[in-house]
Structures are given as C-alpha cells and as structure tokens.
Amino acid sequence: MTENGTQAQAEESGDRALGTSAPVREYFGTRYDQVAAFADKLRAEGELRGLIGPREVPRLWERHILNSAAVVPHLAQAGSVADVGSGAGLPGIVIAVMRPDVEVVLIEPMERRTAWLTEVSEDLGLTNVQVKRGRAEEYHDAFEVDAVTSRAVAALSKLARMSLPLVRRGGEMVVLKGRNVAQEIDPARKVLRSFRCGEPEILEGTTVEGVEPTTILKVRKGA
Template sequence: MTDGEAQAVDSADDELGRSAGVREYFGDRYDIVAQYAERLREEGEVRGLIGPREVVRLWERHLLNSAAVAPYLGGARSVADIGSGAGLPGIVLAIQRPDVEFHLIEPMERRTVWLQEIVETLGLGNVQVKRGRAEEYHDALEVDIVTSRAVAALGKLARMSLPLVRPGGAMVVLKGRNVEREIEPARKVLRSFKTAEPEILEGRTVEGVEPTTILRITRR
C-alpha cells in the first residue's frame, strides 16, 4: 500500500467512525468507543499492539468487528476475553455492556499495562485486567462467556477456553470465513468437554461493513 493509498483508507475509516450509522449503533456509548479508537490510533503501532496497516482500518477491521459479538453475549453476567492484546474484542464489548463483568486475560506485561491504562482512562469499572495465560485461570475463574480474537486454531483454543466456561455457558469467538475447516479436527477436544454442536453465526453492525464470522460453542 502506497502512502497515498494508506491516507485514502485512513480518511475513509475516520469518516466511517464519525458516521451517523456508527453513532447510532453505539448509542450513548459512542463517545467512549471513539476515545478508545483515538488512543489506539495514536499509540497502537508504537506500543506494538496493532500493525501499521491496521491503524488506518480501526473502525471497520477492529472496532466494529469486535462489536459484532455483543448481541451474542445474551444475558451473560461475566465474560473472560483471553489473549486480550489491545483489548479487542474485550474493551469494545465492556464499553457496550457496562452491566457485565469482564476479565481481560493477557500474558504479555506491556499489553496488560496498556489495558490497565485504558480501563482507568475510560472509567470502565466493570473490567479487571489479569496477567497470565488462560490455562493459569482454569481452576480460579468460571464465567458465562469466553471470547477471543485471532488467538489459536479451534482445537487449541477450546482447550484454553472451555475450562473457564460454566456449564450452560459458551465460547463466543471471532473467527475467519474458513472456520468450518477447523471444526472437524477439534471434535475430540469438544467431545471431551461435552459441548453442543458448534454454531457458525453472522455478526452484523452497520450498513456497508462486512459481516463478522462468529463461532459459538455451548458447554452442556
């Protein structure tokens, strides 16, 4: 991508972020999401949270992509976001759902420092940042929903996530279009946790933005 192309994408993404559709979608939480977006735009690349090509696509590729999970949280009271990184989707979802307790689990210290700064800056009283791998919390934390984004292939991700999910709860994770290919190799792991059949769902946000592929696996 040339500098000119990057500037054009950046301008289009910024325009999307200010659009009436996005403002309406986030409602009274829009200003907080916009503040988070600005921090990501200013610091995301220099702090090693997102790549340089992603800075110019924050709203479409990251914020709205993450927000698409929110309708699938249902009546959850607690959520763990594993491998939270820059806070995608955990921070976005915590902004959208202030009634839900969020645990952002991230092993890298510099990222947990960032997450804690963001939590304090945005005044997110419903968020706890936990440093460590998901496996370290298997016997210490049980939640209604576990989320993640671009963490691991499904078999490995299920081993990391499902021990954190209470019976009746679910993994609700962001995946690529080819997620169906990951399901069969993960069957043995899923059977060991007595899960229901995986559901491939479509997450829609605002008109003109590509739907997000979401995988939901309920623990019986």
C-alpha cells in the same frame, strides 16, 4: 508521497469518516463517546506500543472496532465474560464499554499489553473490567464465567482447550473467527466432546451497512 502512502492516507481518511458517521453513532448510541475515545487512543498509540500493525491503523473502525462490536449481541445472556489473549482489548474493551452491566475479565500474558489494558480501562472509566496477566491455562481453577471470547488467538482445537475450562457448565464459547472456521470444527470435535459441548454454530455478526460481517463461532458447554 509514494502510491502506497497515498492509498493508506485515503483509507485512514475514509475510516475516520466511518467512525464519525451517523450510522456508527446510532449503532453505539450512548456508548459512542467511550468507544470513539478508545479508537482514538488505539490510533494514536497502537502501532507505537506494538498492539496493532501499521497496516491496521488506516482501517481501525472497520477492521477492529466494529469487528469486535459484532460479537456483543451474541453475548446477550452473559453476566460475565473472559477475553482470552485480549491484546489491545479487542474485543474485550469494546464489550466492556457496550455492556457496562457485564463483568469483563481481560486475560493477556504480555506485561506491556496488560499495562495498556489497565491504562485504557482507567482512562475510559470502566469499572467492570479486571485485567489478569498470564495465559488462560493459569486460571483454569481460579474462576468461571458465563462466556469466553477471543479474536485471532488460535485454531479451534487449541482454543477450546484453553478457553472452555474457564466457562461454567451451560455457558458458552463465543469467538471471532475467519471465514474458513468450518474447516476447524472436525479437528476440534474430540476436545469439544470432552467438555460435552453441543454442535458448534457459525454465525454472522453484523453492525452497520457497508461494513463486512464478522464470522462468529458459538458453542455451548455441557451441563
């Protein structure tokens, strides 16, 4: 086995241990079994089905599951959430598992990914999920939600144009972003003003000790 292969194997072993650890089980509580089933399915099929890259498999819990879970506390006031560009279901499926009381709409343009999202929702017994195939722009006049989220989809200016028409007045866009998201705010201000948005907040999403916090940007749409 090559040095890189040995390292990847060690990373995956550590990630599996993280996923079964007491802090992670405690963090997810009664929702743990469903989250773990999703992680197992994603680990087994994610790369093969083009949902995640091979380098992401060994760090699935830390970089994807817990990263997605970090947004959930920031959606506390939402009764309905749309996940734009849901892909593998990150963060949408994780949100749906952790918040069975919330209606979650997964929007994804690629057919093979919508097939995956439908399949995994059924496998996990999620009755609060709707899967919609298409781009977010195709649904601008179709429905509104309390909050819209996304992960690694587009720069803030483009993301706002895609996402904010889906949000009811007074609702929020709550998105997972990289550390340099502050640099995206000024180029997006014209778009945000057009939706009468308040000042964007950059927040830290934490989960369990030792796992890197997630950077979250939240902005409220004007009433």
